[in-house]
Amino acid sequence: MGSELLISNVTMDGLIKLNKRLSSVQVNHGFGTWEQYLIDPDHYGLHSYSCIFIILDGNALLESGKDAGYVRHVLSALEDFSYRHKEIHVYISNVRCSHKTSICLEDMKKIESFEWEINNEIYGLCENYANIVCINIKRMIEIIGEDKACSKQMEYLSSCPYSISALKMIADELSAVDYFRTHPRKKCLVLDLDNTLWGGVIGEDGIEGIVVSDHKEGKKYYDFQRMILKIKRTGVILAISSKNNEEDVEELFDQGGMPLKKDDFVSRRINWGPKSQAITEIANELNIGLDSIVFVDDNPAEREEVKTRLTEVEVPDFPADSDNLEQYGLFLYEQYFKTDKLLKEDIEKTDMYIANRERNRLKSTVHNIDDFIKSLEMELTVSRADADHVGRIAQMTQKTNQFNLTTKRYTELEIGQFLKDRGKRIYIGSVRDRFGDNGITLLCILTLNETGATIDEFLMSCRVMERQLEYDFLHFIENDLEREGFTVLNGEFISTKKNAPAGNFLHEYGFDEAALPSHYTKIIRKQEFTGLMKMKG
Numbered sequence: 001m002g003s004e005l006l007i008s009n010v011t012m013d014g015l016i017k018l019n020k021r022l023s024s025v026q027v028n029h030g031f032g033t034w035e036q037y038l039i040d041p042d043h044y045g046l047h048s049y050s051c052i053f054i055i056l057d058g059n060a061l062l063e064s065g066k067d068a069g070y071v072r073h074v075l076s077a078l079e080d081f082s083y084r085h086k087e088i089h090v091y092i093s094n095v096r097c098s099h100k101t102s103i104c105l106e107d108m109k110k111i112e113s114f115e116w117e118i119n120n121e122i123y124g125l126c127e128n129y130a131n132i133v134c135i136n137i138k139r140m141i142e143i144i145g146e147d148k149a150c151s152k153q154m155e156y157l158s159s160c161p162y163s164i165s166a167l168k169m170i171a172d173e174l175s176a177v178d179y180f181r182t183h184p185r186k187k188c189l190v191l192d193l194d195n196t197l198w199g200g201v202i203g204e205d206g207i208e209g210i211v212v213s214d215h216k217e218g219k220k221y222y223d224f225q226r227m228i229l230k231i232k233r234t235g236v237i238l239a240i241s242s243k244n245n246e247e248d249v250e251e252l253f254d255q256g257g258m259p260l261k262k263d264d265f266v267s268r269r270i271n272w273g274p275k276s277q278a279i280t281e282i283a284n285e286l287n288i289g290l291d292s293i294v295f296v297d298d299n300p301a302e303r304e305e306v307k308t309r310l311t312e313v314e315v316p317d318f319p320a321d322s323d324n325l326e327q328y329g330l331f332l333y334e335q336y337f338k339t340d341k342l343l344k345e346d347i348e349k350t351d352m353y354i355a356n357r358e359r360n361r362l363k364s365t366v367h368n369i370d371d372f373i374k375s376l377e378m379e380l381t382v383s384r385a386d387a388d389h390v391g392r393i394a395q396m397t398q399k400t401n402q403f404n405l406t407t408k409r410y411t412e413l414e415i416g417q418f419l420k421d422r423g424k425r426i427y428i429g430s431v432r433d434r435f436g437d438n439g440i441t442l443l444c445i446l447t448l449n450e451t452g453a454t455i456d457e458f459l460m461s462c463r464v465m466e467r468q469l470e471y472d473f474l475h476f477i478e479n480d481l482e483r484e485g486f487t488v489l490n491g492e493f494i495s496t497k498k499n500a501p502a503g504n505f506l507h508e509y510g511f512d513e514a515a516l517p518s519h520y521t522k523i524i525r526k527q528e529f530t531g532l533m534k535m536k537g
Contacts, residue, residue, distance in 0.1 A: 003024075003026075003048060003049050003050050003051075004024065004025045004026070004049055004050060004051040004052070004053065004178070005025065005026050005027075005028070005046070005049045005051075005052050005053070006025050006026065006027045006028070006052075006053045006054075006055065006174075007028045007034045007037050007038070007052065007053070007054045007055070008027075008028065008034060008054070008055040008056070008057070009032075009034045009035075009055075009056055009057055009060050009061060009064075010055075010057045010060050010159055010160055010161055010162075011158050011159040011160040012027055012055055012160065013027055014158070014160060014164075014167060015027075015055075015167050015170060015171050015174075016171070018164075018167055018168045018171040018172075019168075019171040019172055019174070019175045021175040021178070021179065022171055022174060022175055025053070034054070034056075035074050038054075038074050038075070038077050038078045038081070039074060039077045040077075041077070041078075041081045046081060046085075046088075047081075047085055047088070049088065050088065050089070050411065050413040051088070051089045051090075051091070051178060051181070051413075052088065052089070052090045052091070053091045053092075053135075053174055054078075054090065054091065054092040054093065055093045055135070055137065055170065056092070056093050056095050056118075057095070057161055058095030058096045058097035058098075058114075058115055058118070059097055059098055059161060060161065061095060061097075061114075061118065062097050062111065062114055067114075068113075068114050068117035068118055068121075071117075071118055071121070072117070072118075072121050075121050075122070075125065078090065078092075078125070078132075079125055079128075079129070082125070082129045082131055082132050083129065085131075085416070086129075086130070086131050086387040086388075086390055086416060087131070087387070087390055087412050087413045087414075087415060087416020087417065087419075088131060088412075088413060088416070089131055089133065089181060089340070089412065089413075090129075090131060090132045090133070091133050091134075091135050091174065091177055091178075091340070092122055092125070092126075092132060092133070092134060092135065093122075093134070093135040093136075093137040093138075094118075094119045094122055094123070094134055094135070094136060094137060094138045095115055095118050095119060095122075095137070095138065096115065096137065096138040096141050096142075097111045097112075097114060097115040098111075098146060098150070099111060100146070119138075122134060130341055130388075130390075130391050131341075131390075131391075131412070133177065133340040133341055135170075135173060135174070135177065137170060140166065140169050140170060140173065141166065143169075144165060144166060144169065148163060148165060148166070149162060149163060149165070149166040150162060150163065150166070151163040151164075151166075176334065176338060177338070177340050180338045180339060180340065181340060181411070181412075183398070184292075184395075184398045184399040185336065185337050185338060185339060186236070186292055186293065186294050186314065186336040186337055187236065187237055187288050187292035187293070187399075188236070188237040188238075188239055188282070188283075188286065188288060188292055188293045188294070189228070189231065189232075189236055189237070189238055189239070189293075189294050189296065189332070189336075189337070190239045190240070190241050190278075190279055190282060190293055190294070190295045190296070191228070191238065191239070191240055191241070191296050191297075192240075192241060192242055192275075192296060192297035192298060192299070192302065193240060193242040193244060193249065193270075194242065194244065194298075195298045195299075195322075196296060196297060196298045196318070197212070197221065197224070197225055197228075197258075197260065198210050198211060198212040198218075198221045198252075198258070199211030199212065199217070199218065199220075199221050199322070202244055202245070202248045202249065202252065203244065203245065203248070207248060207251055207252050207255070210252060212225070212257075212258055213257070220322050220323055220325050220326070221322070221325065222258070222259060223325065223326040223329075224325035224326055224328070224329050225258055225259040225260045226259045226326075227325075227326055227329025227330060227332075227333075228259075228260060228329055229259050229260055229264065230329075230333070231329065231332065231333050231337055232264055232350065233347070234333075234337060234339055234346060235339070235346025235347060235349040236337050236349075237266050237267075237286065237288075237349060237350060237353055238260075238264055238265045238266065238350070239265055239266060239267040239268065239269070239282045239286075240265050240267070240268040240269065240270060241269045241275050241278040241279055241282065241295070241297075242269075242270050243271070243272050243275075244270050245270075246268075246270040246271070249270050250262070263354075264350070266286065266350055266353040266354060266357070267282045267285050267286060269281055269282060274305060274309075275295070275297065275302050275305055275306050276305055276306050276309035276310050279293060279295060279306060279310060279313060280310065285357075286353060287402075287462045287463070287465070288462065289312070289401060289498065290310055290312040290313050291312040291313070293312075293313045293314070294313070294314045294315075294316070294332065294336045294337075295313050295314070295315050296316065296318065296332070297315075297318065298318045300318075303315045303317075303318070314336060316331075316332065316335070316336075341391065348437075348439070351436060352436065352438060352439075352463060353463075355435040355436040356435075356463055358435050359376065359433075359435055362375060362376070369466070369468075370532060373467050373468055373532045373533065374532055375434075376433040376434060376435070376467070376533075377433055377434045377534075378431060378432070378433045378467065378469075378532070378533035378534065379431070379432045379433070379533065379534040379535075379536060380429055380430070380431055380442075380469055380472055380473065380533050380534070380535055380536070381429065381430045381431075381432075381536040381537065382427060382428070382429045382442075382473060382476040382477070382535070382536070382537040383427070383428060383430075383537060384425065384426065384427055384428075385419065385426035385427065385428045386419065387416065387419060389426075389428055389440065390412050390415045390416050390419070391412060392428075392439075392440050393410075393415045393426065393428065393440075393443060394410055394411055394412040394414075394415050396440070396443050396459060396461065397409055397410045397415075397443070397457060397459070398410075400443075400459045400460070400461060400462070401496070401498040401499060402462050402465065402498055402499060402500075402501045402502070403459060403460040403461075403462065403465055403470065403499070403501050403502045403505075404457075404458075404459040404460075404496075404499050404502055405455065405457070405458040405459065405491065405492065405493050405494070405499070405502050405505070405506070406455075406456065406457055406458070406492060406493070406494045407494060407496050407498075407499055408456065408457050410445075410457075418445065422448075423447060423448050423449070424445065424446065424447060424448070424456075425445075425446045425448055425453075426443070426444070426445050426446075427442075427443070427444045427446075427473075427476075427477050427480075428440050428442065428443055429441065429442030429443070429469065429473045429476075430442075431464050431469060438461070438463055438464055441460060441461035441463060441464045441469075442459070442460045442461070442464075442469060442470070442473045443457065443458070443459050443460075444457065444458045444473070444474070444477055445457040445458075446477075448486075451486060451487050451488060452486055452487060452488030452489065452490060452524075453481055453486055453488070453489050453490070453524075454489075454490040454491070454492075455489070455490065455491040455492065458470075458474070458491070458502075458505075459502075460473075465501065467532075467533075468530055468532055468533075469533070470505060471509065471530055472529050472530050472532075472533060472535060474509060475527040475528070475529055475530075476529075476535065476537055478524055478525075478526075478527050479526055479527055481524050482524050482525060482526050486524050487523065487524055488521060488522070488523060488524060489511075489521070489522050489523075489524050490514070490519070490520065490521045491506045491511055491519070491520045491521070491522075492518060492519050492520070493505075493506060493518045493520070494518065495518070506520040507520070509522075510522055
């Protein structure tokens with residue numbers, strides 16, 4: 001973990017001792033200093049932290065005598081800070097106020113109004129700023145119950161109102177969101193069907209014997225499907241691997257009545273072959289690594305076959321009691337797919353992969369690659385990055401493996417620092433074609449000196465590989481450098497197990513080998529575009 005700070009209006013020193021990944025987190029000290037930290041962030045050096053956690057206890061806020069207007073005033077200072085420092089992640093809790101001591105209607109109205117006003121302000125900040133994320137402490141307290149979550153003994157002894165079990169849950173949540181901030185989450189959830197997404201086996205029970213409905217026994221599978229649908233809407237690709245007759249599965253989906261629809265699955269392998277083979281075919285079709293896949297199946301023999309043959313695939317155990325399916329869906333999200341903020345590219349991911357499937361179908365009908373590229377009617381837009389692109393740029397450096405010259409991983413804080421550094425420059429490329437918008441899919445980070453530039457990072461999303469985009473993207477960058485008087489462009493290829501597709505790019509583009517192994521250099525000169533796509537910049 002990097003340099004991180006925890007700010008709270010109650011004592012939270014014990015929190016960081018409950019999760020080893022939080023051991024380096026600093027904690028604000030002094031009664032009431034949480035307000036000072038947020039009102040005067042420059043004085044307290046908040047800009048020097050990569051991540052700031054803010055835990056606000058609703059009861060302490062209410063009992064402090066400060067009204068909701070004052071709290072909004074403090075949060076407005078946080079808003080200004082976050083606007084000026086978009087590279088710094090801010091995780092702020094929502095608040096929950098207890099009704100235990102309310103004795104009349106006026107008390108209840110005051111408590112509920114205060115809680116609503118504060119949370120509404122916090123949710124607004126999270127919606128308006130990509131770098132502000134809500135930590136749902138209110139939900140955590142409700143899950144374990146107020147009696148178990150809160151401790152008067154702890155409050156009287158240490159000014160911390162939470163029990164050890166509640167602190168442990170909060171600590172684990174902070175650790176999880178921080179982990180997924182800097183580590184790529186899984187991309188694809190591959191699901192079995194019989195006794196997994198629904199109760200029963202089509203081949204034995206018939207379609208009429210399948211159990212899934214919005215009431216009684218079938219609701220456990222219905223709720224599980226709804227949870228999977230929620231996961232999908234966070235940018236996770238869904239696929240099917242099922243030993244079944246495809247016609248029966250199609251008929252069941254066509255009947256409707258289930259939360260998940262046939263079109264929610266980007267790839268489907270419904271046959272009688274090994275599940276490991278099906279998953280490998282899915283990975284190849286989607287052009288993703290096996291280590292990006294989570295496989296869910298109720299059958300322990302099928303899980304073991306995949307575990308043995310595809311060691312990179314995550315294969316979690318399946319709940320023995322189907323009553324726990326909804327909670328299991330939540331576990332899958334928390335364990336493998338958690339994200340603190342959805343980017344545009346995440347929300348549209350399923351549509352992008354479906355569009356890519358149509359592109360591949362088109363590719364099979366044309367005679368050569370140039371005809372295919374021209375038939376896509378592509379438009380490549382190249383620009384220099386700004387603060388609004390920090391999240392997507394960091395995400396690309398952390399997730400892109402195949403076409404990636406150096407595979408350097410950068411955090412949002414580091415990208416934000418690059419944007420402020422005159423010795424760095426970042427270019428991004430967005431791609432649109434006749435099938436849809438692929439979003440920002442190309443990235444180049446340069447280190448500049450007086451006469452030349454060195455490619456620090458050059459990558460392209462697997463979604464748009466094999467379309468010659470990397471050539472026109474670098475043509476644009478080289479022309480931009482040439483106009484400014486730069487004369488030399490240097491590059492490097494750092495080989496990994498996964499980036500072979502990028503191995504020959506620098507040589508094929510026209511770079512010469514330099515004195516050091518895997519280092520390349522070329523004289524910058526004006527370049528003509530390929531003419532295979534429309535260029536904008």
